[in-house]
Amino acid sequence: MSGDGAPASELFDAGDLKVAVVAASWHTEVMDGLLAGARRALTAYSATAVELRVPGTFELPVVAQALGAEGYDAVVALGVVIRGGTPHFEYVCSAATDGLTRVALDHRVAIGFGVLTCDTDAQALDRAGLDGSKEDKGYEATSAALETARVIRAIRSGA
Template identity: 75%
Template sequence: MSGHGAPETVALDCSDLSVAVVAASWHQQVMDGLLDGAGRALAAHGVTDTHIVRVPGTFELPVAAAALAEAGFDAVIALGVVIRGGTPHFEYVCSAATDGLTRVALDHRVPVGFGVLTCDTEAQALDRAGLAGSAEDKGWEATAAALQTARTLRALPTPTP
């Protein structure tokens, strides 16, 4: 299982953070699970200032994440799923989403939780979606990682002139 070796996450007090979640619409059952996991993580970390945006697909996540980062959110959670098919489309979408979301985080200095599932089968996606019976909860994990990174960034020393 891909989650083997993952660090144990401890919910931090992130009640002072403003967080946006941008989620794709393809594969509704998987996306519902990812969104629910993100919601559980936000609640466990005490985040109440949240904004949820839906986009058509995973390819559209970076542009919406960039707009949310520019709007001043302390963290952005990106949720999507791409399931391999019989054409190279999978590689293009996965690469564009990964590169685009990385660029958003670096260009805006805003943590972007990477909750994009890139799976060979729908069964693999369902097993990572945080649904009843799922082995993993990637919505929770992506959200917790972004919140912990936001907290870390706030704690970094600022240079003195």
């Protein structure tokens, strides 16, 4: 099962981090769940974030890149791509993954990868952090971004 073996997170005050959450607009129910999970994580870590919406998952990297260039410590990218009968799934998943990785490396910004790549709507709903979902990928992506931003900050300060 996906999610098995996830690391335990230790909460800390991330209120001094500059954070953005960028969310795609497709699949409203799933996206609402992912955004709610991201907000729960921000609250748990005492952080705030600017929230931005983009048309789809393909557009996440370019907005993340703009935020990285503006000095954000962490960018949480939320989206969902559900497999269909064309190669569209592979292209969008690859572009989002490669693009967000490039942003992280080029700008040295923590990226929370909250892009669901699922075969079915049911799989996406099961990961969206909704009532009855088995996983909360919005929370997990936000937590990972905040924790990574803290590590990057420690490295920059000579720790």
